[in-house]
Structures are given as structure tokens and as C-alpha cells.
Amino acid sequence: MTKKMNLTDSQWRERLSPEEYAVARQKGTERAFTGKYDAHKAQGTYHCKCCGERLFRSDDKYDSGSGWPSFFQPASGSPVGENTDYSHGMQRTEVVCKACDAHLGHVFNDGPQPTGLRYCINSASLNFKDQ
DSSP states (O other): OOOOOOOOHHHHHHSOOHHHHHHHOOOOOOOTTOOOTTTTTOOOEEETTTTTOOOEGGGGGEOOSSSEESSSSSOTOOOEEEEEEEEGGGGGEEEEEETTEEEEEESSSSTTTTTOOEEEEEEEGGGEOOO
């Protein structure tokens, strides 16, 4: 992992679109089935929209039917981290990029084998690089 990226709020606003900023920096969520990577099938890797770190591989992506890109595990060595999230009157596990503190989405225990996990990630927090 590269050195932790710390930018000011105004620097993030300059780098990101309003939707990307709302999701990645303010812990927002894009509407289900609207993100550009939900039904995306190309082979390659998904990277953090904010800092460019590699987060997920297309080989670990599956169609969960949730309306967001879903993965059963992060890429090996990726800076994907987790935080407890008590917002919206419930307890969930938030998924973040540890390299820049970007909000990526949430992880749930209802995914496929081999992990049983569903990393439910916002397209607005990702960039894709073809294999």
C-alpha cells in the first residue's frame, strides 16, 4: 500500500464529481441499479476512485441482485478496511479504502462461497482498469 493520502475537503471536491464526493467522502449511497459497474462484466481490476489503489478483481465479482457491484472478497493485498457503522438505526459493517479513507459501501454475511461475504460497493467509489 502506498502512503496514506490526506487531502483537504476542498481538494476532494475539486477531484471528484458531486455524486462521487457525496458517496466516497460523505458516506452516501448511489441508488440501486444506477451505478455503471453494477452489471459490468469486463475482465480487470476495480480501483479506488479517490486514490487509485487496487481494491477488487473482476474474478471475485458476482451478480448479487442487490443493484450494486458485489464481490465475495477484496483483491489480495488491497487496502480494503472495515468500520462498524451505526447509522440509519442499525449496525452494519462499512467498507473503506484504508489508503485515503474513502467510503466504498458495506459488507454482509450473505454472499457466495468460498467466503460467504457480499462486499456491496458503490460504483461512484470505483474506477475500472481492463485486464
